[in-house]
Amino acid sequence: MTEPMPAILTPPPVHLGAFLPALDSLFSTQGVMVMLLVAYAGAMWMFLSSAPKVHTIMVSDLNVAREFYEGLLNLAVADVPLHYYYNYEQSMGAASLDPIYGMSSLPTTATAPPTQSEGLWYQLKKNTQLHIISGAQYGTKNRQRHVCFDRDCLENILLRVQSRRLRFKLRSRRPLNFLVKDMAERVIELAEVAD
Structure with missing residues (x-):
């Protein structure tokens, strides 16, 4: 077994x-x-976080602005940052600015993406760009006006004006307002709009 x-x-x-x-x-x-x-x-x-900071300035004439920022201030032309495609600026409320701030009515193209022809782009500092758009009214005596809501932006431009040894006249510190003559002897007023 x-x-x-x-x-x-x-x-x-x-x-x-x-x-x-x-x-x-x-x-x-x-x-x-x-x-x-x-x-x-x-x-x-x-x-x-890697996107550049963008300052926007409204000007009365884009061609005069191009001569001023490229020719006189010698700012490098910049590419449009990716986060500004697809109407980023319009979605932030820039298209509904109040005309009381001295700007004419802005184009209402909220459905079409912005193109390069709708503004100028410049490299202001390493990670800071300057976006120039039309929309500001002419100042007194048909003076070119460049209007900005950001004081830091205008202080950087004033430093650039001073470093290029351009003649300027400081009209006001708060809100920041100064005058500069361009190459064609036109007076350009750069003004901070306090909101």
Whole structure:
């Protein structure tokens, strides 16, 4: 008589989820969606934090402005930053400025993406660009007006004027307002609009 063989006991199968219970919920549909949202938020933060700061100045004449910023101030022409495509500026409310601030009515092209011909782009500092658009009214005696809501922008331009040893006249410190003559002896008024 042969002895029966002892039964071999096999351990129950071990699942990876037993060691890492959170891993199971991480790879669920909801977990994958959360991971995708976190990755998207990280990518948007990196994109927006690397985007240059943009100052906008409204001028009465784009051709005169081009001569002033390129010729007299010697600013380098810049590419339009990616975050300004698809009507970024119009969505921020620039198209609905109040005419009381001395600007004529702006074009209402909220459905078409802005093109290079709608403004001028210059590199003001390393990660700062200057966007020149039309829309300001002429000043007294048909003086060219360059109007800006950002004091920091005008201070940078004033520093550029001073470093190029151009003659200027400071009219007011608060709000900042100064006059400069361009190469054609036209008077350009750069004015901060306090909102």
